[in-house]
Structure formats: structure tokens, C-alpha cells
Amino acid sequence: MPPITADIAIIGAGVSGLASAYYLAKAGLDVVVVDKGLAGGEASGRNGGMIGERTDDPPVIPIAVESINLWKTLEQELGYPTEFTHQGRIQVAVTEEEMNDLFTERDVASRQGITMELIDPEHVQDLIPGISPRVLGGAFFPNGGHANPQRSVQAFAWAFQDLGGRLYQNTAVTGFKLGNGRVAAVETTAGDIAADMVISAAGPQTAILAEMVGVHVPVAPARVEILATAPIEPLFDIALVGNGLYGRQAVRGNLLFGGGPHEWADVDLTSDPNKTNTPLIINIGRRLAEILPAVADVPMLRTWAGIVEQAPDYIPIIDFLPDPSNYLVVTASAHGFGICPATGKAVSELILNGESSIDISAFTLSRFSDIKSDWRQQRGWVPAA
Secondary structure, X not given: OOOEEEEEEEEOOOHHHHHXXXXXXXXXXOXXXXXXXXXXXXXXXXXXXXXXXXXXXXHHHHHHHHHHHHHOOHHHHHOOXXXXXXXXXXXXXXXXXXXXXXXHHHXXXXXHOOOOEEEOHHHHHHHXXXXXXXXXXXXXXXXXXXXXXXXXXXXXXXXXXXXXXXXXXXXXXXXXXXXXXXXXXXXXXXXXXXXXXXXXXXXXXXXXXXXXXXXXXXXXXXXXXXXXXXXXXXXXXXXXXXXXXXXXEOOXXXXXXXEOOOEEOOOOOOOOOOOOOHHHHHHHHHHHHHHOHHHOOOOXXXXXXXXXXXXXXXXXXXXXXXXXXXXXXXXXXXXXXXXXXXXXXXXXXXXXXXXXXXXXXXXXXXXXOOOOOOHHHHHOOOXXX
């Protein structure tokens, strides 16, 4: 069988891969995307849908700010719905320690140019009716928002295909053909793909694929989980963070919330380790009832999980490997959904122009030059026996 040929081969049909594919195809390049499962089948379609700036990761702020601007017109850009809502994000405190953390966040936000307003419990109640009277106050970020992950992934996939892009689902990567310091072809279950450039946006499989070309990329897969309640009447339209949770109310009225510690996982190139962990979901449900007692009796409708990848410093990676030189690593370190439009823009500019107009200088692989191969074991980032 003759190989499939393209200008760009992208591994991974999550939001980072599909956003990159869209902007590259829009620029006139011939792009092929392959995924071992369905588009958005892992964390990209199973996350909480949160969008906004975060004070805890300053290097991510430039790409987060650009993404918010792109999200505002993304439905018009793609021609398909994302259910993006730009009403802001509120982070609430239920202990004195958390309230002190909000004062610290206010100082960080001021230094980073992020708009944030500290609000009293009465204002919190106005924004989130039915929230616990234990809430001592909150921080309101007007530039926050949320969107529907599944619809957004589908929007990118359809818009990419409208531009002539080719999407091969249920197509696993099995290896690479290497020569002269470059990837000559990506080997897949659908045949070889010969391309000038390879983009690995493979999420939790990022490290496995990099090892196949002889490079160690330090990322660790972790399972995150979401619960969905039965639909209820509209309560709030902003994103809510608090009591160890993050979430939103969907257009259809369901409350969608996740949180809790990461459950570290192991993956291979074909498995789908997205099964939810009942004890963690029960923990999320308990904390949701605590922070929103008005909905404590609303039935839980369903739960789901997704596997994200985390770099040691929780910062994304967007960088070319030194060898093979035409292999670009794109991994968002659990920021993926919120920053996906700007990720796609940055990747396309990097390939087309050799540099990005968005500051991604902190996303290089060289920052891990001193990390040891057993870094996961040293940090305890390994699955429990």
C-alpha cells in the first residue's frame, strides 16, 4: 500500500491537535490527523470545560489571555457551536486559610496584569444562589468562562475537515521510520503517513511516542473525574471554583463538577484507561453538597473520567525535538482545553514562521535538562498498587 502523504502529520485528535490542525489547514497546508480512538475521546472531551487566566502558573498567562480573546469569536470562526459563555469565574473561600490565599492571589494577579476583584459573602450569594453560608468571600475573575468540551472538539474537527483536512479515527500509531535526523513516516494501523513535519499532540501517550524516537519527554498520565447531576433550573452562568472543586452549570441545567487529587495512571498506545474511580467520585459529590447545599438532594446522573498529562512543573510543552528535528511536541500539562485556540495558533505560527507571536518561551524542553529518568518515582507520581 503506498503511504499517505501530507505536509503535516498530527498524532492526537484532542483539542490541542485539532486546533493546531485547523490553523495549519487554514494556512493552506495539507494536514492529516490520526487518533487511536475517537476525536476528543480522552480528556479533551471529558474535562470540566473551564476557561480563564490562572494566577498559579504565570508562564501560562500569555497563552491563556490570547485564548480567551480567541474563544470569544471561536463559534463564528469555526462555524459550529462551542457553547462558550464568558460570564467570569468565581473562586470562593470556606476557611480563613483559603481567604488568606485569595489575598495572596490578588497580589499575584495585580503583578501579572490579571483583573480580579475580591468580593464579600453577600456578593458571592448574588452570583451563586444557594451557595453555602460557610463561604467567607471570593475572588471574581471577569475574564473567565466555560464551554462544552465535546461540542468544542467536534467544532474543531468539522471545521478542519471543511478545509480539506483528513482525520483518521481509530487509527493507532505503531512506530516511526527515521532517517537523516528526521521522521520520514509515521507508521499506523491505517498504513504509513509520510509528512514533512510531525506534531505529537498525543496527551497521555506523549512520553511513549517520544521514547519511540529515542527522546525522554517528562510527562506523567493522571486520571481526572467529573460528575454530572440531573438537570435543574438555572442557578448561575459563571464558572465556580471552591472546596477543592471546579465546575459549571451546563446549558441543559446539569451541574458538572470535578476536583480532588490526581490519580496517577499508566497508559499504552492503545488502551483507554478512562474508567471512573467510585471513591473519588463520592468524594467530589460530598464536597459539591457542602459548597452548594441547595442542590444536595439532586440526583447524580452520570460520571466520567479522562486522562491528562502533567509535566513536572505543570507547564505546557511546545517545542521541537533536537533529533528528529521535524518532530514537534505539543503537550498542555492539563491546561489543554482552556488554552486550545491559542495553542493551535502558536503551533501554526511556529511551523509557518519559525516563531510564535504568543510568548511560549517557558514551554521549551530544555528546562528539563537536569531531570532524572526516575523523576516520577521520586515524586510519587506512580499508580498505587
